[in-house]
Amino acid sequence: MSASTTSRKPRCQTLAVRVGPLTIGGRSPVSVQSMTKTRTDDVKATVRQIRRLERAGCELVRMAVPDAAAAAALPEIRERVALPLIADIHFDHRLALTAIKAGFDKVRINPGNIGATWKIREIIKAAAGSGAAIRVGVNAGSIDKSILRRFGRPSVPAMVAGMAHCLEPFEQAGFKALVLSAKTTDARETIAVYRELSRRWSYPLHLGLTEAGPPFEGAIRSAAALSVLLLAGIGDTIRISLTGDPAQEIEAGYELLGALDIRRRGPLVYSCPTCGRTGIDVIGLTRRVKQALRAHPEPLKVAVMGCVVNGPGEAREADFGIAGGASRGIVFAHGRVVKTCGEGQLVEALVREISKERTK
Ligand code: SF4
Numbered sequence: 325m326s327a328s329t330t331s332r333k334p335r336c337q338t339l340a341v342r343v344g345p346l347t348i349g350g351r352s353p354v355s356v357q358s359m360t361k362t363r364t365d366d367v368k369a370t371v372r373q374i375r376r377l378e379r380a381g382c383e384l385v386r387m388a389v390p391d392a393a394a395a396a397a398l399p400e401i402r403e404r405v406a407l408p409l410i411a412d413i414h415f416d417h418r419l420a421l422t423a424i425k426a427g428f429d430k431v432r433i434n435p436g437n438i439g440a441t442w443k444i445r446e447i448i449k450a451a452a453g454s455g456a457a458i459r460v461g462v463n464a465g466s467i468d469k470s471i472l473r474r475f476g477r478p479s480v481p482a483m484v485a486g487m488a489h490c491l492e493p494f495e496q497a498g499f500k501a502l503v504l505s506a507k508t509t510d511a512r513e514t515i516a517v518y519r520e521l522s523r524r525w526s527y528p529l530h531l532g533l534t535e536a537g538p539p540f541e542g543a544i545r546s547a548a549a550l551s552v553l554l555l556a557g558i559g560d561t562i563r564i565s566l567t568g569d570p571a572q573e574i575e576a577g578y579e580l581l582g583a584l585d586i587r588r589r590g591p592l593v594y595s596c597p598t599c600g601r602t603g604i605d606v607i608g609l610t611r612r613v614k615q616a617l618r619a620h621p622e623p624l625k626v627a628v629m630g631c632v633v634n635g636p637g638e639a640r641e642a643d644f645g646i647a648g649g650a651s652r653g654i655v656f657a658h659g660r661v662v663k664t665c666g667e668g669q670l671v672e673a674l675v676r677e678i679s680k681e682r683t684k
Contacts, residue, residue: 332584333557338528341501343457344408344429346384348503348561349528353587354554355561356577357530358570359386359412364394364401371404373570378407380574381589384561386410386432389419398426410459417443424450430503432459435490436466444493457501459530460494462486464508480516483508487521502527503561507534511549518553528560535565542566543576547583554584588623594642595628602630604648604667612671613646617678624678644678646670657681 340350348355358377362369364387374385389395389411402409410430411423417438420431424447431451435444451458464478467486475482483506494502504527506517514533521529531550536542546564553559564576581587595610596602610628617626627645632654644657648667655663655673663673 332555332586335560336522336557337526338560339500339502339526341457341503341528342455343384343410343503346408346429348457348530352560354559354581355383356381356574356581357384357386357410357561357563358382358573358577359388359563359565361570364388364390365397367397367400367404370397370401374401374405374407376571377574380571381578382407382570382574384408384410384429386412386563388412389423390414391416392419395419395422395426398423398428402427413438415439417447420447421450424454424456427454428456430457430459432461434461434463434466435493436462436468436486441493445497448494448497448499451501452497452499455501457503458494458499459503459505460487460490461505461507461530462490463506463534464513478508480513480520483517484520484524488524491525500527503530504528505530505532507532509533509535509545511545514549515552518558519556522558529558530561530563531559532563532565537567539566539568539572539576542568543579546576547580550580551584554581554586582623591617591620591622591624591626593617593626593628596630598630601633602648603650604630604653604670606630606648609646609648609667609671613674616671616675620678622682626674626678644674646674 338349341348360370360373362373364370377385385407408429410432411428412432413420414437420433423431438444462483467478467482468489471482471485471489487506504521506521508514531553533546533549536546562577564573566573578589582592593614595606598606606628613628625642627642629647632647632649647654651667653667653670654661655677657677662677665673
């Protein structure tokens with residue numbers, strides 16, 4: 325690391341919380357999660373989407389449980405899926421009890437929406453009895469009314485006070501299998517509120533923005549907030565919420581962790597922006613390289629460059645790459661040219677070079 329590189333602080337030490345076979349917090353890697361977007365009572369579609377998410381690298385998956393029909397589907401979903409499962413419950417605490425009984429590994433509740441403390445206590449008792457974890461979420465829109473009156477608006481201090489209020493029954497019961505979240509749509513507010521949560525509590529933190537937006541905007545907004553926190557050592561599990569395919573949330577999550585050198589899964593593909601020197605179809609090649617390496621397990625850095633002038637030189641950090649000339653190009657490995665071929669053969673030649681190294 326050069327002297328001018330922004331440093332990354334060690335992860336803040338949080339409690340280790342078991343969520344089925346996975347651990348969130350403690351010394352475990354930052355986990356990447358998503359949420360299904362199917363109707364939960366459509367078991368077939370939900371299971372199919374969970375399997376796609378699993379193939380994309382999703383480590384725990386949450387699903388909405390809005391009513392009794394969704395709750396009735398949970399045992400069958402549990403039976404058909406090995407991935408740690410989280411039930412997302414609002415308003416009706418009995419749905420949380422059903423999810424825990426069905427063997428879900430975690431429930432996400434917003435105590436402000438659940439209501440009376442006895443209902444929260446029932447959820448705590450059921451979770452403690454079955455070893456399930458609970459995520460306590462405080463959103464700007466559901467802060468306790470008495471706290472809102474005190475602070476005037478759903479500000480950062482109001483959210484932190486709201487969290488303290490929500491945690492009271494858990495602390496009275498000595499229940500520690502908690503993950504906390506306090507989501508807003510505003511990147512700077514999210515940074516401020518999570519800094520405060522991290523300072524005050526040692527429970528692991530679930531990072532994310534709420535209603536982050538469509539894939540392009542949502543990924544940028546999420547990265548703006550989450551990168552600051554992750555570089556400060558804050559955050560134990562992440563979800564990049566996007567209005568789109570949930571598998572993209574997983575891809576975005578790993579891209580973010582990879583860009584910060586926190587965690588890598590599969591290749592990181594870099595490509596030049598193209599310019600007047602570009603001799604090959606960089607956009608098409610980049611898409612094909614990503615596709616060809618989709619199932620590749622190693623965390624390689626692969627570059628796709630539009631010209632030889634700046635090819636291997638600019639991409640010297642890359643393990644492998646291709647750089648174009650006029651309808652031809654080179655394949656390079658660790659800064660050395662290993663092959664020259666026509667544009668149509670470049671991706672195949674690159675994949676061959678990568679495979680050769682794996683079999684060495
Ligand atoms: S690598 Fe070459 S083609 Fe790509 S942006 Fe740089 S100079 Fe232009």
